[in-house]
Amino acid sequence: MNAITQDVSASTHPGSRLASLNQWVAEVAALTRPDRVHWCDGSDAENAELVRQMEADGTMVKLNEQTHPGSWLHRSDPDDVARVEHLTFVCTSEREDAGPNNHWMAPAEAHAKMDALFDGCMQGRTLYVVPYCMGPIDSPLSRCGVEITDSPYVVANMRIMTRMGAPALARIEREGERGGAFVKGLHSIGELDPDRRFIMHFPEELAIKSYGSGYGGNALLGKKCHALRIASHQARSEGWLAEHMLILGLQDPQGETHYIAAAFPSACGKTNLAMLIPPEGYLKDGWKISTIGDDICWMRPGKDGRLYAINPEAGFFGVAPGTSAKSNPNALASIRRNTIFTNVGVTGDNQPWWEGLGEGEPAIDWRGEPYDADKRPAAHPNARFTVSAKQCPSWSPEAENPEGVPISAIVFGGRRASLVPLVFEARDWTHGVLVGAAMGSETTAAATGAVGVMRRDPMAMKPFCGYNFADYFNHWLSFDNGGNKLPKIFHVNWFRKGDDGKFLWPGFGDNLRVLEWMIQRVKGTVGAKETPVGLLPDPADLDLDGVELDQEARAKLFGFDREGWQAEFEGIGEYLDGFGPRMPQALKDEQQRIAARLDQGA
Ligand SMILES: Nc1nc2c(ncn2[C@@H]2O[C@H](COP(=O)(O)OP(=O)(O)OP(=O)(O)O)[C@@H](O)[C@H]2O)c(=O)[nH]1
Numbered sequence: 001m002n003a004i005t006q007d008v009s010a011s012t013h014p015g016s017r018l019a020s021l022n023q024w025v026a027e028v029a030a031l032t033r034p035d036r037v038h039w040c041d042g043s044d045a046e047n048a049e050l051v052r053q054m055e056a057d058g059t060m061v062k063l064n065e066q067t068h069p070g071s072w073l074h075r076s077d078p079d080d081v082a083r084v085e086h087l088t089f090v091c092t093s094e095r096e097d098a099g100p101n102n103h104w105m106a107p108a109e110a111h112a113k114m115d116a117l118f119d120g121c122m123q124g125r126t127l128y129v130v131p132y133c134m135g136p137i138d139s140p141l142s143r144c145g146v147e148i149t150d151s152p153y154v155v156a157n158m159r160i161m162t163r164m165g166a167p168a169l170a171r172i173e174r175e176g177e178r179g180g181a182f183v184k185g186l187h188s189i190g191e192l193d194p195d196r197r198f199i200m201h202f203p204e205e206l207a208i209k210s211y212g213s214g215y216g217g218n219a220l221l222g223k224k225c226h227a228l229r230i231a232s233h234q235a236r237s238e239g240w241l242a243e244h245m246l247i248l249g250l251q252d253p254q255g256e257t258h259y260i261a262a263a264f265p266s267a268c269g270k271t272n273l274a275m276l277i278p279p280e281g282y283l284k285d286g287w288k289i290s291t292i293g294d295d296i297c298w299m300r301p302g303k304d305g306r307l308y309a310i311n312p313e314a315g316f317f318g319v320a321p322g323t324s325a326k327s328n329p330n331a332l333a334s335i336r337r338n339t340i341f342t343n344v345g346v347t348g349d350n351q352p353w354w355e356g357l358g359e360g361e362p363a364i365d366w367r368g369e370p371y372d373a374d375k376r377p378a379a380h381p382n383a384r385f386t387v388s389a390k391q392c393p394s395w396s397p398e399a400e401n402p403e404g405v406p407i408s409a410i411v412f413g414g415r416r417a418s419l420v421p422l423v424f425e426a427r428d429w430t431h432g433v434l435v436g437a438a439m440g441s442e443t444t445a446a447a448t449g450a451v452g453v454m455r456r457d458p459m460a461m462k463p464f465c466g467y468n469f470a471d472y473f474n475h476w477l478s479f480d481n482g483g484n485k486l487p488k489i490f491h492v493n494w495f496r497k498g499d500d501g502k503f504l505w506p507g508f509g510d511n512l513r514v515l516e517w518m519i520q521r522v523k524g525t526v527g528a529k530e531t532p533v534g535l536l537p538d539p540a541d542l543d544l545d546g547v548e549l550d551q552e553a554r555a556k557l558f559g560f561d562r563e564g565w566q567a568e569f570e571g572i573g574e575y576l577d578g579f580g581p582r583m584p585q586a587l588k589d590e591q592q593r594i595a596a597r598l599d600q601g602a
């Protein structure tokens with residue numbers, strides 16, 4: 001005990017004004033027994049020192065300074081490359097409150113299990129105290145947390161992904177002195193043993209305990225753990241929404257900006273849509289996209305009844321493979337400097353490389369071995385870049401607006417090779433909530449497990465909702481209270497395939513054509529075709545100038561396949577029933593109304 005007390009008092013920072021924070025750090029230090037405690041201030045000097053240490057011990061490898069100044073490669077443990085949904089738990093006192101959509105463990109049992117893992121786990125290591133703010137530091141919509149971690153890689157990433165350090169600590173102290181709470185996140189990489197790995201959430205205590213992984217959403221606790229699982233739970237009781245959505249601003253040729261929030265599952269196109277560069281003709285006409293966020297959106301009704309959204313993050317943790325000068329030039333421009341790359345390959349002259357980059361040749365793969373196309377791809381399919389949002393050419397100053405931006409349209413979308421058309425519109429809010437609740441998507445490499453399996457992923461929140469989906473849908477429905485001026489809701493599918501297995505829609509920049517149609521619908525300047533599943537565009541109302549679509553593509557992208565939808569709605573009905581009596585009747589009624597219309601041929 002003595003040695004620990006000394007170690008804590010020998011920390012490089014006097015600690016905090018906030019007794020509750022000091023006490024928690026002391027308790028964690030007593031349990032984990034680190035050699036040193038370091039309170040992060042987020043300064044450049046601190047970061048430089050961390051990076052120096054990581055370079056010395058091989059945690060980070062310097063990349064080509066000429067082509068990629070200030071950039072680093074981190075190779076994670078080969079068994080630690082994605083979120084682990086099967087090891088992620090929501091620990092509410094009542095099992096039903098976590099719902100069938102989450103793995104559940106009783107809080108006392110989970111704490112005991114985790115504390116046994118954390119016991120002495122930081123011996124020989126430094127314990128970093130990382131205060132952070134999710135959202136603009138002066139925004140009433142923002143929320144703060146402190147992550148304790150023994151991973152300098154996590155510290156360096158949190159510094160990019162959040163407002164981390166002294167200003168966040170000052171806000172935590174200010175709020176704490178008035179009785180406000182912050183989210184307590186405890187993280188250790190442990191032994192990186194997949195059999196000793198758990199990501200536990202205690203939403204009722206605003207606490208997270210994560211052990212045994214150093215990767216992305218498992219370890220950067222501000223991101224999925226806090227900003228989605230804990231925040232969604234908190235948002236329910238406080239009357240707002242924490243969503244897995246990008247936020248973009250779409251400026252039309254008249255100079256008006258419309259804000260759109262879109263929920264697509266992991267690795268299904270949020271970052272790409274958020275940074276879209278308009279196709280040639282649109283550019284000439286003066287269309288412009290600005291980026292507010294690429295992954296997470298917190299929104300709440302403003303005084304005027306519209307939904308106002310902030311991006312709680314300050315950086316991008318983006319999928320590298322497939323990112324090219326052609327598919328996403330803004331992302332590529334963003335990651336030319338000051339970027340941390342995780343699990344990419346490198347070229348002979350030490351530049352980062354991944355499949356789909358479209359230039360250069362890989363020499364070394366993500367595991368650090370000579371590249372061999374027969375053995376494995378150069379980059380892991382879930383290889384990522386971490387970069388400050390400020391480096392993105394399309395970054396919007398509105399991302400710093402403490403009031404947030406007003407949302408005109410909410411878009412849901414999944415990866416669906418068949419059935420689902422390019423775009424359709426929900427008739428009203430309740431139908432829109434059903435469209436979100438019924439979302440399906442083929443799984444991707446962002447989580448461990450099989451890829452390409454169709455699963456229900458309501459609102460792209462399957463892995464991230466911190467409470468029972470039935471209660472979540474009810475919470476969504478509650479926004480339609482007569483007073484709010486709610487956005488229109490749409491559904492898109494960029495991933496429809498033809499009989500040859502190829503994508504039918506060009507996607508990327510051309511997705512703007514679909515966004516334009518949405519804005520016209522919001523303004524009421526264009527009609528749509530009524531079907532049981534929603535309002536479909538007349539293809540003539542989309543600007544398809546320069547897009548080559550053959551007969552099959554047109555039929556599948558804009559068509560309505562009654563029989564296919566009948567089967568789909570049967571599946572949706574079964575899915576909703578799986579939640580039992582908590583499922584809101586209004587949603588079941590909506591599902592049944594549509595199913596009946598499909599059967600009647602109406
Ligand atoms: N065919 C097609 N592929 C796309 C499109 N947009 C994105 N992709 C591909 O989908 C993959 C993931 O895209 P991202 O934009 O990184 O996905 P994300 O939703 O931000 O992913 P997370 O960061 O995991 O939440 C990349 O390989 C992209 O190249 C599109 O419009 N069409």
Ligand SMILES: O=C([O-])CC(=O)C(=O)O
Nearest residue numbers: 083216217224266295446
């Ligand atoms: O959380 C992560 O590791 C990355 C991410 O954005 C996602 O999977 O949706």
Ligand SMILES: [Mn+2]
Nearest residue numbers: 244266267295
């Ligand atoms: Mn994501």
